[in-house]
Amino acid sequence: MLTKREELFGGTPDEYLSHKEKYENSTRKAVILFSLLRKIQEENNTDLTNYRNLLSGVLGASISQDGSPFGLHYIMFMPVFMSQADEEQQERWLHRALNCSIIGSYAQTELGHGTFIRGLETTATYDPSTQEFVLHSPTLTSYKWWPGGLGNTANYCIVIAQLYSKGECHGIHSFIVQVRDEDTHMPLPGIKVGEIGVKMGLNAVNNGFIGFENVRIPRTNMLMKHAKILEDGTYVKSKNSKLIYGAMVFVRVVIVFDSVNYLAKAITVATRYSAVRRQSQLKEGEPERQILDYVTQQDKILTAIAGCFAMKMNARMLWDTFNVINDQLHKGNMERLGELHALACCLKAISTSDSSLFTARCRVSCGGHGYMVSSTLPATSALTTASCTYEGDNTVLLLQTARFLLKTWRQIDTGPLTPTVEYLKTVSAPGFSYKWENSIEGIIRGFQIVSMKKISSCLNLMTAKVMSGMSQADAWNTISIQLVSAGESHCRAIVISTFHEDMSKAMRSMSASLAEVMGQLVELYAVYWTLERLGDLLEYTSISGADVVKLRSWYEELLRKIRPNAVGLVDAFDIIDELLQSTLGAYDGRVYERLMEEALKSPLNAEPVNQSFHKYLKPFMQGKL
Numbered sequence: 001m002l003t004k005r006e007e008l009f010g011g012t013p014d015e016y017l018s019h020k021e022k023y024e025n026s027t028r029k030a031v032i033l034f035s036l037l038r039k040i041q042e043e044n045n046t047d048l049t050n051y052r053n054l055l056s057g058v059l060g061a062s063i064s065q066d067g068s069p070f071g072l073h074y075i076m077f078m079p080v081f082m083s084q085a086d087e088e089q090q091e092r093w094l095h096r097a098l099n100c101s102i103i104g105s106y107a108q109t110e111l112g113h114g115t116f117i118r119g120l121e122t123t124a125t126y127d128p129s130t131q132e133f134v135l136h137s138p139t140l141t142s143y144k145w146w147p148g149g150l151g152n153t154a155n156y157c158i159v160i161a162q163l164y165s166k167g168e169c170h171g172i173h174s175f176i177v178q179v180r181d182e183d184t185h186m187p188l189p190g191i192k193v194g195e196i197g198v199k200m201g202l203n204a205v206n207n208g209f210i211g212f213e214n215v216r217i218p219r220t221n222m223l224m225k226h227a228k229i230l231e232d233g234t235y236v237k238s239k240n241s242k243l244i245y246g247a248m249v250f251v252r253v254v255i256v257f258d259s260v261n262y263l264a265k266a267i268t269v270a271t272r273y274s275a276v277r278r279q280s281q282l283k284e285g286e287p288e289r290q291i292l293d294y295v296t297q298q299d300k301i302l303t304a305i306a307g308c309f310a311m312k313m314n315a316r317m318l319w320d321t322f323n324v325i326n327d328q329l330h331k332g333n334m335e336r337l338g339e340l341h342a343l344a345c346c347l348k349a350i351s352t353s354d355s356s357l358f359t360a361r362c363r364v365s366c367g368g369h370g371y372m373v374s375s376t377l378p379a380t381s382a383l384t385t386a387s388c389t390y391e392g393d394n395t396v397l398l399l400q401t402a403r404f405l406l407k408t409w410r411q412i413d414t415g416p417l418t419p420t421v422e423y424l425k426t427v428s429a430p431g432f433s434y435k436w437e438n439s440i441e442g443i444i445r446g447f448q449i450v451s452m453k454k455i456s457s458c459l460n461l462m463t464a465k466v467m468s469g470m471s472q473a474d475a476w477n478t479i480s481i482q483l484v485s486a487g488e489s490h491c492r493a494i495v496i497s498t499f500h501e502d503m504s505k506a507m508r509s510m511s512a513s514l515a516e517v518m519g520q521l522v523e524l525y526a527v528y529w530t531l532e533r534l535g536d537l538l539e540y541t542s543i544s545g546a547d548v549v550k551l552r553s554w555y556e557e558l559l560r561k562i563r564p565n566a567v568g569l570v571d572a573f574d575i576i577d578e579l580l581q582s583t584l585g586a587y588d589g590r591v592y593e594r595l596m597e598e599a600l601k602s603p604l605n606a607e608p609v610n611q612s613f614h615k616y617l618k619p620f621m622q623g624k625l
């Protein structure tokens with residue numbers, strides 16, 4: 001009789017399963033894992049605040065780098081319900097979703113539209129004679145495409161559609177739709193649903209497609225916490241049209257935590273492997289060195305460790321900010337919604353692009369063995385690159401942040417600014433002067449000045465182009481590279497300052513030795529990004545060539561200081577081997593034995609001579625083909 005652990009982590013490795021077998025195996029594991037999680041959450045009440053803790057348990061415990069067919073049920077279906085459904089609807093559906101007696105998905109993206117959600121084509125037309133909505137996919141491009149779990153798993157989904165009533169279109173709204181029979185799991189009449197096929201990664205998420213042929217749903221299946229349709233078809237608009245976007249903000253906050261978790265796995269593997277792997281002699285006649293002793297290896301890996309700690313602290317700041325502003329939204333105070341959206345956008349973009357960049361570096365830092373699926377680095381790389389797209393393409397999200405920053409800059413003199421942008425006032429105040437200094441505070445100030453000057457420059461450019469007769473939209477598109485760069489600079493300034501401030505607070509309760517190491521990580525992160533963004537700093541601050549020489553020395557000194565603590569730092573992530581699932585990163589360091597053990601599980605090693613020899617090779621080699 002297998003233990004739960006053996007059931008979850010044993011069996012044929014996923015990499016040797018077919019696409020269909022991988023899905024079936026993931027579903028088998030998901031029901032084991034989520035039965036355990038269901039017990040945990042039954043003791044907790046569920047609102048969006050404590051839901052994230054459950055979700056981080058779900059994500060943290062997600063036992064496959066290929067994701068889970070239940071992912072979207074937890075990541076979007078339920079959060080959207082909590083933020084978009086009214087009390088009656090939550091009463092009717094949420095408990096069933098929480099105890100997984102129904103499994104949901106989130107169907108927003110279509111074959112033809114992902115970013116431009118105001119262009120979505122699926123329609124929901126209200127019929128007052130029957131008090132129903134008629135859901136319809138008018139074109140092939142209107143088919144929903146991508147919703148996780150929708151292929152074969154979910155029996156319900158939240159559909160985002162253009163709402164029509166009394167001949168008028170009221171824009172996109174959310175609807176809960178049953179897609180499969182709860183008993184037979186057969187697709188309901190008028191519904192064409194299936195799985196989208198093999199992807200670069202996340203092949204257990206069961207992404208699907210769905211099309212509707214005049215499918216009727218009750219009026220009360222429109223999620224009506226904000227906007228409503230009355231029985232006679234009267235549309236009652238939301239207090240704020242942007243509230244429909246609320247769930248995307250929440251998920252972006254969750255994704256920042258995710259990106260930290262995925263990067264933590266990758267650097268645990270790469271760091272431990274770099275301590276085990278010996279290659280080349282640093283000095284003639286000496287034993288081969290741990291590759292972690294090579295400064296170029298430290299440059300790849302130690303900066304990733306610092307980045308992981310930095311983003312963890314920023315994820316916590318974002319979550320705290322989300323809770324504060326979400327409470328205000330519940331009380332009808334919309335003042336900081338735009339700031340929250342801008343912060344969630346840029347932190348989601350930067351955390352996922354950094355995680356993708358550093359995970360790819362971890363992969364190459366492990367050489368050939370890092371290219372083995374059994375190392376788990378390829379899957380983590382595929383996963384982190386996906387996160388640069390899902391829940392909003394990173395470029396588009398940074399443009400959203402830039403849109404908010406330009407709006408803020410236009411109003412810079414009309415009153416106080418909200419917390420994440422108040423630095424703009426400080427560094428642009430009359431009489432403010434700043435001379436570059438090679439210190440954490442000096443670096444933070446430098447990044448804030450770069451951000452402010454980029455925003456100011458973008459606005460001046462926009463104004464000049466519009467004054468020259470260019471449309472606002474064309475002017476925006478023309479300078480959009482600089483707008484994205486301004487969004488990134490703003491975010492980097494926030495990430496460095498938050499890391500420094502929050503780590504400084506945390507260090508007060510640490511031992512001196514631990515505080516010293518944490519301080520080194522903050523410095524390494526700040527100096528690394530200073531060297532990475534030298535062009536901006538040379539353009540907008542008084543940094544000099546001499547400063548840069550000293551920065552490089554500072555950087556190399558930090559690598560030397562942190563090297564002895566590298567393994568201890570990743571051990572502190574405390575990721576158990578079963579979740580790490582890596583031949584290179586296992587705690588016991590038996591890399592070569594594990595590589596061989598995993599290789600022998602390959603079906604191609606089941607017999608000494610594969611059948612293709614007799615069928616193909618032998619006749620070929622004998623010139624008979």
Ligand SMILES: CCCCCCCCCC/C=C\CCCC(=O)SCCNC(=O)CCNC(=O)[C@H](O)C(C)(C)COP(=O)(O)OP(=O)(O)OC[C@H]1O[C@@H](n2cnc3c(N)ncnc32)[C@H](O)[C@@H]1OP(=O)(O)O
Pocket residue numbers: 058059062066067068070071072074075076106108109114115116117118148202205242245246248249337338341389390391392393396397400403404407
């Ligand atoms: C259980 C184990 C699991 C393990 C598995 C792990 C892996 C799991 C993999 C999946 C993970 C996650 C699932 C991802 C699911 C999805 O991808 S769902 C689909 C997500 N799609 C998007 O994010 C679409 C992106 N596009 C947009 O958000 C908008 O179209 C965009 C903002 C880009 C533009 O929309 P417009 O309506 O055109 O907006 P503008 O005209 O630019 O601005 C209008 C105003 O609205 C404000 N705005 C826009 N968005 C928001 C928002 N989200 N919140 C608040 N406000 C918003 C914007 O600021 C403008 O305001 P202003 O006029 O300036 O005041």
Ligand SMILES: Cc1cc2nc3c(=O)[nH]c(=O)nc-3n(C[C@H](O)[C@H](O)[C@H](O)COP(=O)(O)OP(=O)(O)OC[C@H]3O[C@@H](n4cnc5c(N)ncnc54)[C@H](O)[C@@H]3O)c2cc1C
Pocket residue numbers: 072106107108109110112113114115116145146147148202207386389390391392393395396399
């Ligand atoms: C693994 C995965 C899981 C997903 N899960 C779901 C899900 O469960 N439910 C769901 O609804 N969706 C899901 N999605 C879809 C995802 O939300 C979209 O892929 C994402 O929103 C990007 O839209 P798109 O794919 O149409 O790309 P596009 O918007 O077509 O972007 C393509 C390119 O065009 C550029 N571009 C687009 N618009 C602009 C603009 N205004 N300005 C400048 N450049 C622009 C982008 O920067 C990008 O380079 C998932 C996607 C992936 C990869």
